[in-house]
Amino acid sequence: MPAAFGIGAKTRQNDLDIAFQFSFFTGTSSGENGVAGYGAAGNNTLNIRQAFLSFGDASWGTIKAGRDLGVFGSDAILSDMTLLGVGVGGPAGGSSTLGRIGSGYIYADWKGQIQYASPIFNGFQVTGAVVENFRPGSAYNKDNLGYEAKATYDFAANDVTGRVWVSGITQKSEGTNNYTSRGFDVGAKASYAGASVVGYYYDGEGLDGQTVLGGLFNANGQKSKDSGGYVQATFAVPTIGTKLGASWGVSNSKAANGTSFDIENESWIVGAYHPLTKSLNLVAEYTQQEIKNNAATGSAVKKTENDTISLGAILFF
Template sequence: MASGKKALFATVMAASVAGMPHMLPAPAYADDYADLLDVLRAKGSLTRHEYDTLLAKHVHHAAQAAEPRAGRPTHVASSGARSGSAHIAHGAESGYEPGIRFDAGASEGDASMRAEDAATRAEASARSAQAAAAALNSGEFVRVAKYVPGKGLTFKAGPININLSGFVNGFYSYNSPAGGRPVAGGVSSGSSGFDSSAVRNGLLPAGFILKMDTVQQGMDISAVLGMYPGLDNAKPSAFNANSGGSPVGLGTAGIDLRQVYMTFGNKDIGTFKIGRDLALFASDAIMNDATLLSVGSTGSNSAPGNTSLGRIGVGYVYADWIPQISYTSPKVGGFQGSVGIFQPLDEFGYADATNPDSTASHFSAGSSQHSSPMVQGRAVYDFSLSDLKVHIWASFLIQHMQALTSQTISANQHVSTMVEAGDIGTKLTYGPFEGVAYYYRGSGLGTTGLFFDGVADNGRKRTSEGYYVQAAYHATKKLKIVGSYGVSNLYLASGENMLAEQGSDVGLVRRNQSEVGAAYYQMTDWLTVIGEYAHTSSAAHGGNKESDNTASGGVMLMF
């Protein structure tokens, strides 16, 4: 580019010389040369810097030529200098940057003035940038952070981040009972005798989560509100919005306000949480369960509630959303621990609630007094071995059950017991393959839900255990195939008889299990299309058995 400009300039100068008389230099007028520079600048052949430099040199040379010389008319030289100076003045008035002046014979001063002007403009630009940054952080402007699929929308109002995320799902489920006799506390619908169709939610209802966070005095602070409405009519009872539904006209859906909490802390001291959120014990079991995004076992499909069961009660006990004051440590070398105190929960006779002849016998004791909180803890460890990613977790739960009551225990006996439970699990990821293995065991823990049928009618604890295994293969970037199998067992307490012999033909659940196969196709960043088959069976201590089959298809939207 530079050589081209030099060639152009040389050509112009050659053309000027060609018109001169042979060997006799004719006078060159300063304004002609300046006009030439103007033309070259207008056509883009010269940059502003090149134009200024050449013009400054021209003025300097014109001034020198204006000095009286022997044999040369003074008026010619002086008129040329005056013309060049006039052109410079005209050029400065018609577009030069403020503060730049050309002084013939003082080119170094001109460079100094240019440098000073550039520094002034840079300082003004820096002040403008600082003012703009201060305005953005003042709260007078709302910005939108870059959208990441699945992470919601984040708005920045000054120092506060406001994030809105959520999901919506809907499935058509067809449940076909395979027959059998009823099981108290079982999760199969096999003994119902009728096929059922439902348009319903899966294991997840819909969810809308609002989170606000900021940093104050080096502390990360956040507040979260999570609302989880269902599709079907609600029929509140013992489980409130999560009870079985009511498929009659003029019904309304239930809203489960399961999340409302705050956190504060930082990466150096860890994080404290106060409020209602997912508990620690068995939380990894449900979060790694593939049926979290589908249906799994339906529970009641003829009158669906807010959610299905997924693998709850057929592989793990539901972690639940419980008021808590908990602490999570900083992550050190892949290890992180959490511990907290939680609102204590009552022992609950789920088998009695599901027994159609509950007046004839009662299976479990209840409780209503708690002088101490529930305590839960959790530890996770993440590491990699070459291309293999490993996630390991373990958790525990302890709660003192007081004032147990039943048909056998009188109110003045003051019977109490200590419930303990623990679990361990792992998730392995290797290329397109994923595997999950999980196991739990408890004393007084019960099955399906926390403390459901955990204590027998005689006040003694029942032992329970369960597990599930799950394999997934990403056939393509969009298609994932999953298969899983899970079992939950509940054993009789010491001194407990076969309760089916106590005047009822319904026995206490001994075993719930299910097999699930599903395909997940991610159509877009938001939409996932899901097809699933599940077989669920229940068996009682008295010998009763029942099973059912469910086919489900639907869509999950997450933003």
Template sequence: MPRLSLRQIAFLSCVFSVGSLTVLPATAHADDYTELLDILRAKGSLTHGEYNSLLAHHLRHSRSEASSNQDGTSSPPAKRNRYRRYNPTQYDGSLEPPDVTTIAAAQAARRAASEAAADARDTRSMLRQARASYDPDSVVRVKPYVAGKGVTVQAGQIEINLSGFVNGFYTYNSPGGGKPVAGGVSTGSSGFDSSSVRNGLLPGGLILKLNTVQDGIKLGAVFGMYPGLNNADVGAFNANSGGSPVGLGTAGVDFRQVYMTAGTDRLGTIKIGRDIALFASDAILNDATLLSVGSTGSNANPANTSLGRIGVGYVYTDWLPQITYISPKWHGLQGSVGIMTPLDPFNYAGGGLSATSTQHSSPMVQGKVTYDAKIAGFTTRLWASFLTQHVQNLTSSTLGTDSRKGATVAAGDVGVKLSRGPFEGVAYYYYGNGLGTTGLLFDGISQSGRKRNSEGYYVQASYKILPRLKLVGSYGVSNLYQAAGEDNPSLVRRNQSEVGALYYTLTDWMFLVGEYAHTESDAHGPNHESDHTMSAGAMITF
């Protein structure tokens, strides 16, 4: 029913009040109110619905009075249905307007709807204000976790990633006997079995990465801390020197990574700081013993890490201060080139067998090219890298301390990794002139200042015999040749090892390792030594 205004209700009340005071018999004045209603409608005081409602009520009341007057009795009023909907356009002569209760309910419903609409308007207004005041740089959120990729937090425009790993192995080493080899990596001549709880080729690691984009330039900073388990005994190799298994000792921290990056997808990236070098980096990163122990190097007094396959298949790439350019990737092809802090030639064999130097007028230069593609159904990575450095003022027992003699060291390598289904294979080869063996520039130059050639390789295969269980086997060799005119029978000629291991993935974070390694070292003379190593342990990566 259309709603009457207060003015209309008051006006009609007055009209009917006056009419009730002067009412005459209904039979004589039945049309008086009809005419009045017609007049009010014509003047616009009543709407069409209001007119029909009042007219229906008046006519019904008139018929009731007429019936009562004819038979002298009055009929009881019809029962009213307060919940019956009223539609004045469907008047049938018996329908009456709704009562006050129905009108009040309708008014209450209208008030509730009006309040709900007001609340909705307030909510929309608050939402607009929130959007206007929203500052994405002030929002901190955690990105979805990806196993092995660490925890990533987006703090406004800065992405913060924290990742790392922890490992530990029980390692038992049994010497196979023999005589010491100068520059060898086997411990077979020690004569005693040894046990230790130690790190593998990797120490522990905690790596913090920060990345952002400013003025269209991708910027990053990385801090990588690598603590060991065993007591440190700092020597020539710092935290990587042989440990000190005595009471009250503390572990060493190898702060390998401190660098920043800046670049774009189109122009490439510049890296400045300390990070893994380019030459031979893919060799160690694809070595299965990176996640286990391999050759121990020392087990009675464990260093921060074992050797893995360092010196028995490749020369350690090392972590060097550098300024390196990394190109964008183009159809799977990517190149890198950098200048790095030059290293001293080092007499690792001892006994004055190799020349040394501490003078550097030019940096070390390294470069690498990688190619990633799908070849014959295999996911394939091919790589090649190089290294060159000039060394000056070489000194030895033969050359003296002011020889003014120098040499240019050069090396190169190639490698391939193939993956398909449960199978994965790696093959690698390197060659160096003055490079040496085991470490960069270790025993690379003879007492006379002449460069020694070196080469090495390793092959590796792995197969998932079960979804969580992987079997790995590898073999590697590192050879060091004598310089022209040199005759040092105690100097190492070959280091080699065979490794077999089982890796069981327990969870996304944790895997278990059981491994056997056999390591041998041979001199240019008759000396030879070998050892056997059994290791079992676990690693967590996050």
């Protein structure tokens, strides 16, 4: 993840819980200075991913307005063990690694939105948002809003805790091509005595950006057929606290015309995450990734393989 510094505050006034949050992100990589497309800053710039206010009450719910993580696919990325590591983004460079983005789920991204989250009823909650249009390029207008929604159920029974969720997304794109992106996902996670498992699946049209950056919403600029998911298992070693994990995931994206591209982005990841202190974690990961374009012909690249070993540390304070 990029380095981040957050500023927020909350209080209660006139029977309302009100709050705000600003979070400033910047990468730690020096990038590729001197390479076309990279400036003197090495592609390391300040990115304000969160800037929102919220107000509400436990009796009727919460309204959020501003920029924050999208609703669709948010539980998939927040359940990913590689958030504390590198995942499939090792060879890509840039200011941030990718985790499983594009090889198991679509990036929820940071979106301008107005969101409503209901009260929690016996573990059940629904969330809906009207979001800013994510167009695939300047040849498309931003007149159409996007719509995202999610339902979650949190449970706890006999020392087993977990969550089940479903979410959906729809957005019209008008420009070079006119089409509607739409999709749904379903996922579940459960934990017991230091062990945790996650299962996730998504399906839809016009979702993925495998030809631009895997997992980037709507970047292909067409009504591609997209699907994928991931499974993950982790175990925290008693007394020591080291979390050991393994996961497999894949994302598939096929062109609307059936011939331009047919991409399969598959990866295996194993990792170890050790809490040296309550704030400092040491990280070790190995990733094996294979990207195939089944529609490639002639001299076009048909398969790319990436093997990544990463070692590092992450600090929360």
